[in-house]
Amino acid sequence: MTVRSILSVIGLAFTAYLAARGLIWTSPETVVRGWLIVAALVIYLPVTWLWIFAIGARDRRGQSSSATRARLPAWGVTLALFVAVIVSNAPFLAVTEAGRTQPFVTWVIGGVGALMTIVMVRRRPIVAWVGTLVLTVSTSFWLGPLQALSLGLVGSIVWVTAAQLVTIALDRAARDAEHLAELQQAASAWQASQSGRQRERRLHVQRALQAAGPILARTIENGGNLRAADKQAARRAEASLRDELRGNRLLDDGVRAEIDAARRRGSAVSLFDEGGLEGLGIGALNGIRAELAEILREASSERVIIRTSPHHEIAVTIVGRSAGDSAGGDDDQVDLWREIRRPR
Numbered sequence: 001m002t003v004r005s006i007l008s009v010i011g012l013a014f015t016a017y018l019a020a021r022g023l024i025w026t027s028p029e030t031v032v033r034g035w036l037i038v039a040a041l042v043i044y045l046p047v048t049w050l051w052i053f054a055i056g057a058r059d060r061r062g063q064s065s066s067a068t069r070a071r072l073p074a075w076g077v078t079l080a081l082f083v084a085v086i087v088s089n090a091p092f093l094a095v096t097e098a099g100r101t102q103p104f105v106t107w108v109i110g111g112v113g114a115l116m117t118i119v120m121v122r123r124r125p126i127v128a129w130v131g132t133l134v135l136t137v138s139t140s141f142w143l144g145p146l147q148a149l150s151l152g153l154v155g156s157i158v159w160v161t162a163a164q165l166v167t168i169a170l171d172r173a174a175r176d177a178e179h180l181a182e183l184q185q186a187a188s189a190w191q192a193s194q195s196g197r198q199r200e201r202r203l204h205v206q207r208a209l210q211a212a213g214p215i216l217a218r219t220i221e222n223g224g225n226l227r228a229a230d231k232q233a234a235r236r237a238e239a240s241l242r243d244e245l246r247g248n249r250l251l252d253d254g255v256r257a258e259i260d261a262a263r264r265r266g267s268a269v270s271l272f273d274e275g276g277l278e279g280l281g282i283g284a285l286n287g288i289r290a291e292l293a294e295i296l297r298e299a300s301s302e303r304v305i306i307r308t309s310p311h312h313e314i315a316v317t318i319v320g321r322s323a324g325d326s327a328g329g330d331d332d333q334v335d336l337w338r339e340i341r342r343p344r
Contacts, residue, residue: 011052015114019045021107022091030099037104040090044111047079051118077127080119084112084131088138100142106151109139113156120163132160200248212237236263247271250306250316252289258296262304269296269304276308276315284343288315291340301336309339316340 022041025031054076091105099105112135120128135156139148215234219226226234243251243259250271259269277285292306301320309317320336 008052011114011118012049015045015048015052015111018107018111018114022104022111025102025104027095027099027102030095030102032096033094036090036094040087040108044083044087044108044115047083048111048115048118051076051080051115051122054122077119077124080115080124080127081131081134083115084134085138088112088135089142092138092142101147101151106143109135109148109152109156113152113159116156117159117163120160121167123167125164125167128160128164132157212241236260239263239269243269243271247273247306247308249273249277249285250289250292250308252286252293254293255289255296258293262296262299265300267299267301267304270306272305272307274308274310276310280315280343287343288340292316292318295338295340299336303332304336311342313342314339315342 019041022037025034025037031037087108091108092100095102095105112131116128116131116135119131136148136153139151139153142148143151212234215230215237218230219234222230240256240260243256250273259271262269277288280288295318296304299318299320302322303320305319305321307317307319309315316339318336318338318340319334321332322335323332
């Protein structure tokens, strides 16, 4: 059994016990309107048990909630206040003045107090205190304030007060638990991002060692005296490292191979990732990289500039420039202009 079902059974048994006291007329000679006592019981028990077993109640956000968050709608509130008014007065009207202190009459003090405690647990504090005020005024009118307090009114007020303190404590604990869960999620996300960055750094280091390691080894072996081919390899290694820093999201093995092939053909290739690829999934990025590799495979320009685009339709622009024939060849002319569209 769940905690909710156990508490519901306890509430059912307790309210049934309180109501049963109203059927044991210890002084029947004082009863002049017995039907009022029976009517109070008939009204009290269904409404009280409705509040106990309120299934599918909603919290303030309109979502299904647990027993500690459940709230009855307005019609349930109306019924609770109706019971507080009727049950607090009907048994006293049913007996003579001599019978007002009998247990089968004063059970309403504990009964209405129990109902208001349940209402408080159901997150209706204003209604609970209004019902308790009605009970206090009614019993004080029929019995007198001191006698009403001595016959159980103090206990009813204490129950309602304790219920409010408990609900406040539970709400605070729930908020703290939710806050801790959010902190835990944030910590997990931070840890995952750090792990991702560490893996990315390791990959960069591995690629750097693969690209520059052989050149550095030969440089050390030859004392810095490199052949022309080694110098070209060193420049390509430096350029590839620069690519990893400037445009890592544009790169995969196919793009890296085509960039290296273009540089071996004598082209100067530059990559600039200025944030135009954020929000794209791995599938979209793979499509962009495949199209970029195909363009680089056919490029023959002396300078190739690859730049991500912030445009909502264009993902990457590729511009190729070569030395012109006019003005002594000092000006470059654009001989390649391609755009890779952003996947929809």
